[in-house]
Amino acid sequence: MKNKKVKMFFLFSFLSLLIFLSLFLGVDGFSFDKTIVLKVRLPRVILGFLSGGSLAYAGAVLQGLLENPLCDPYILGIASGAAFGVCLGYLTKKLSYFFSPLFAFLGSFIAIFLVYNLAFYKGKTNKIALILAGVIISFLFSSLTMLFMVFSKRPLNEIIYLIMGNLAFVFNKFTLTIFVIMNFISIIFLIIIYSKAFELNCLSLGTEVAESLGVNYQQSIRLLFFLTSFLVAIQVAFAGAISFVGLIIPHLTRFIFGANYKTVLPLSFILGAIVVIIADLIARTIAPIELPISMVTTFFGAPFFLYLLRRNL
Amino acid sequence: MPIFAYEIKNLYFQYRKEEPLFEGLSIKIKEKEWFSIIGPNGSGKTTLLKLMAGLLRPQKGAIILFNNNLFSLTSKERAKFIGYFPQESFFIFDYTVKEIVLMGRNPYVNWFSQVSKKDIEVVERCMELTETINLKDKKISELSSGERKRVILARILAQEPKVLLLDEFTTHLDISYQLEFINLLKRLKEAKDLTIVFLTHDLNLASISSDRILLIDKGKYVACDIPEKILKEDLIAKVYKIKPIVKIHPLNNRPLIIF
Amino acid sequence: MKKFLLFILFLLLCNQPSKEKKIRVVSLSPAVTEIIFALNCEEYLVGNTIYCDYPEKAKEIYKVGDLINPSLEKIIKLKPTLVFLTYPLQKNIDEKLKALNIKTFNSSPKSLNEMFQEIIKIGEIFNKKERAEKLVDSLREELNKIKKLKKKLKVYIEINANPPITIGKNSFLNDLLEFIGLENIFADKLTDYPVVKHEEIILKNPDYIILFHPTSKVDDVSSRFGYEKIEAVKYHKIVNNLNPDYFLRNSPRVIEGIKMLRNILRDEE
Numbered sequence: 001m002k003n004k005k006v007k008m009f010f011l012f013s014f015l016s017l018l019i020f021l022s023l024f025l026g027v028d029g030f031s032f033d034k035t036i037v038l039k040v041r042l043p044r045v046i047l048g049f050l051s052g053g054s055l056a057y058a059g060a061v062l063q064g065l066l067e068n069p070l071c072d073p074y075i076l077g078i079a080s081g082a083a084f085g086v087c088l089g090y091l092t093k094k095l096s097y098f099f100s101p102l103f104a105f106l107g108s109f110i111a112i113f114l115v116y117n118l119a120f121y122k123g124k125t126n127k128i129a130l131i132l133a134g135v136i137i138s139f140l141f142s143s144l145t146m147l148f149m150v151f152s153k154r155p156l157n158e159i160i161y162l163i164m165g166n167l168a169f170v171f172n173k174f175t176l177t178i179f180v181i182m183n184f185i186s187i188i189f190l191i192i193i194y195s196k197a198f199e200l201n202c203l204s205l206g207t208e209v210a211e212s213l214g215v216n217y218q219q220s221i222r223l224l225f226f227l228t229s230f231l232v233a234i235q236v237a238f239a240g241a242i243s244f245v246g247l248i249i250p251h252l253t254r255f256i257f258g259a260n261y262k263t264v265l266p267l268s269f270i271l272g273a274i275v276v277i278i279a280d281l282i283a284r285t286i287a288p289i290e291l292p293i294s295m296v297t298t299f300f301g302a303p304f305f306l307y308l309l310r311r312n313l
Numbered sequence: 314m315p316i317f318a319y320e321i322k323n324l325y326f327q328y329r330k331e332e333p334l335f336e337g338l339s340i341k342i343k344e345k346e347w348f349s350i351i352g353p354n355g356s357g358k359t360t361l362l363k364l365m366a367g368l369l370r371p372q373k374g375a376i377i378l379f380n381n382n383l384f385s386l387t388s389k390e391r392a393k394f395i396g397y398f399p400q401e402s403f404f405i406f407d408y409t410v411k412e413i414v415l416m417g418r419n420p421y422v423n424w425f426s427q428v429s430k431k432d433i434e435v436v437e438r439c440m441e442l443t444e445t446i447n448l449k450d451k452k453i454s455e456l457s458s459g460e461r462k463r464v465i466l467a468r469i470l471a472q473e474p475k476v477l478l479l480d481e482f483t484t485h486l487d488i489s490y491q492l493e494f495i496n497l498l499k500r501l502k503e504a505k506d507l508t509i510v511f512l513t514h515d516l517n518l519a520s521i522s523s524d525r526i527l528l529i530d531k532g533k534y535v536a537c538d539i540p541e542k543i544l545k546e547d548l549i550a551k552v553y554k555i556k557p558i559v560k561i562h563p564l565n566n567r568p569l570i571i572f
Numbered sequence: 573m574k575k576f577l578l579f580i581l582f583l584l585l586c587n588q589p590s591k592e593k594k595i596r597v598v599s600l601s602p603a604v605t606e607i608i609f610a611l612n613c614e615e616y617l618v619g620n621t622i623y624c625d626y627p628e629k630a631k632e633i634y635k636v637g638d639l640i641n642p643s644l645e646k647i648i649k650l651k652p653t654l655v656f657l658t659y660p661l662q663k664n665i666d667e668k669l670k671a672l673n674i675k676t677f678n679s680s681p682k683s684l685n686e687m688f689q690e691i692i693k694i695g696e697i698f699n700k701k702e703r704a705e706k707l708v709d710s711l712r713e714e715l716n717k718i719k720k721l722k723k724k725l726k727v728y729i730e731i732n733a734n735p736p737i738t739i740g741k742n743s744f745l746n747d748l749l750e751f752i753g754l755e756n757i758f759a760d761k762l763t764d765y766p767v768v769k770h771e772e773i774i775l776k777n778p779d780y781i782i783l784f785h786p787t788s789k790v791d792d793v794s795s796r797f798g799y800e801k802i803e804a805v806k807y808h809k810i811v812n813n814l815n816p817d818y819f820l821r822n823s824p825r826v827i828e829g830i831k832m833l834r835n836i837l838r839d840e841e
Contacts, residue, residue, distance in 0.1 A: 026771060033775070039798030040771050069405055096792045097733035154786070157732050157767075168735050170770045172795035198426035202416050204406055208368050209399060213472070214392030214420035259406035262426065288762070290735075290769055 004263075007256065011267070015274050019045055022281050040170070047167050048280045049273040050183055051239035054190070056272025058228045059246030060253070060264050061193055064204040065224050066127045073232040073246035076130070076225075077137035081111025082236045083159050084141040087148040090156065098175050100158060101237040105182075108233035111137050112226070124218050126207065130225065164292040165242030167280050182234045189227045190269070196224065197261040204259075242279075243294040244301040245272050255308055275301075316344040318379060318476050318508040319365060325373035326364060334360060334532040335371070342508065344379075344475075347499075349511045349523040351543075353553055357532040358512045359400060362478050365510065366397040379475065392420040396469030400480040402461065404453050410464050411449040414440055417471030439470040442501060459490045466494075470501065476508045483518060491515075495522050520544055520567045528552060544568035595698060597654045598636060598647055600665065604656040604679050605630050606823035607691055610707060613698040618650045626817065626825070644668060654697065679822075683747040687822045688712065707824070714827050718834050721753030725840065728757050728778035728804070731765065731816070732785055733792065736773065740766040744822050752834055754780070770798060779803045780837075783812040784820070811836055 022045045023037050024030050031037075055073050062071040074080075085107015086100050119125045119133035149156050161168075171179065199220055202210040211217050232246075249272045250264060257263045279296040319342040327333040334357045342348045350358050363369045365376060367383050376383040378394055386394075396417075404413075417439070418432040440446040443463045448456065456464065462482055469477060477498070483491045495518060502509055513519050519526055519540065526543040528535040530552045536543055545568075550556045555572060562569040598619040599605045605624035608617050614629065619636045636646040639661060647655065647669070655669055659680045666676050677697070681687040688708045695704020727749065729739050739745055740761030749756055757776040758768060781793060781804040790810045799805045814836075818829030 035798050035801045036771055036774060040774065043797065064406070067405055096789055098792060100734060157737055158734050161735050166735055168769065170796045170798070172797060176797070195425045198416075198419055198422050201408070201412070202419050205416070206403065208363070209402075211368055211388060212366055212392065212395065212397035213416060214389040216388040254406060258412070259408045260412050284769060290767055
């Protein structure tokens, strides 16, 4: 018990230090310019915090729900749907870039709708149907997006950066309002999912065992599917598809704190937030050109995970 | 008038069309009885158990559990009656023993996953009963096969069920463990007034443990009676297609089947 | 009989292909296409890209594909005597064409002067050197009419909004801007089209912002958090009505482009 409390304290203080660093560190070292810090860096850090945390949280849920430790938050086609949504946005030639998160969200929404219709039959589904449906929709939207990019006359940088993930989104009043509303909803979803932490533990033991323990499988899977999908869609709309975080952080959390979802959920959020903020800090200070954040998360995440794997064996 | 834990009436079930498994099976299981189900591979034992656990739905017929229609109960209500011990257990995440036994309290935790003091007490008691209390902080991956089974048993007991449905849980256990488990279950049955439905391949285990045995073959009811009336040479030869020799066990006077 | 055979021989000799080779060019550069039309040499142009859209007639020329991956098959079938392309974008196409023994011409002027020299070279290819020199002279005349700004103004050019992409070390454009007296705040970046950070834009505080993306609205830039501090935003000096083709293509139209830009800056000294 004490050990856990010590670890958590360390984690929180590390997070605070990190936020401080992120706000004041730039390519040329420390800068305390008020406009930059408050209007450019602070939104970036908040975006990193929320997206890193939510993606790790969603990844943790899906790994238990689909009984697959290799699940990441994009397995159900959300990111591909978002990219496709932005393509649709380009078709309406008047798209101001401030609308693109809405189009991304619309794309994700379409993907969620299609996955639901593919995977659920008479309101029922199972983990295999869900994963397959997700993969199919993912491929569908990926290929449509690629088709779009090939035929488009302009280079579609926005879509590339959405697929890679980037925290450089600059807000204005309109987008900030939408961001706040969406994240408010996210927080409610996070809480609802947390109330099901016990059930998630049971679900990870298998459909039949979960049912025998009193979990209404179909009800749970339906609820968790929708909550998690929208959670991911909201983050991808603004921050793009940051890779690796949703997959690895839950495992890291389990490794340090144990597999109980009551701890895995909140701590995956914190760890996910930390990792994304660090990755973003590195991505924007280490080289004169801003590196894509997924490159940093993967570059440092992969060998670290290899180390964990070795220790585990 | 005996109370029946289970009344299965005219059960009709098939996995695929044109391939019915059970066609009108009817049996009654008395409360507090040790009821074993035996039969060759493919006879439908596991399927029958899953139907009784509410994990599968029959196309026709009724399953009455302590005077309740099994399928009009909610999942949680069923979980408070039935403790289902599956044939195989697979843990994708490395939970501790205590965490796993605590999962048995799922039917009792409140809507916000809050665990109460009573839940903790029940869990501790179940771990003591199954002698897993000193393993409580160990990870499930560190346990031996027998220890794992005891943990799962503790989890099931934590549900505070009235019925235990055990699917061949003695496989992968050596003979000392097997007998130990049977004795443990007998003690628990007495202590907690449990009804036990026990699936097994091992006819001798069925013999020494059961009050009654049900023999089924390819989904068809063959016979259901006390061990002496079921474990007879001609009946076993008919169903298992092997001729056994049946003697009386010198120590417990139960049928002893020798192949 | 003899007369008949002589007649047949005569016919065969007449059908010999003429020894003189006709000039057939393919243009993989929209800028060069414009130059060819400006020199009235479009009769020699047998193929161009789908992006060669100026003047109108250029759209009617046979298309061999896009800029990055044009169809080599189509180019070969046209039997060109020369293919115009640009570096570094089409370097690999150049190598492929050279391997097929097709002559190429690399058009990548790094300044206005280089562009003028190139126009003359292209004129020579079509044996129309005089025409080319006349064109260049008239362009230089137009250019000299333009007044340079007394004070150097900083400009930020945006060609994509999210993420912000600007023009970096594209020396041709920077040369154009310098001619008027403007300085690209990102001229020192290592690549041609670098992705930059909003932080940098705010810190460099440009006097003017030019938007070269099609869906740009002035409000989209001025409403960005943190941009209130920028000179260009404070004094409403955001320009979004310039056609990028007049600036990013190294063709005679850049003179018009410079004039348009100078006109927008007419209130500056």
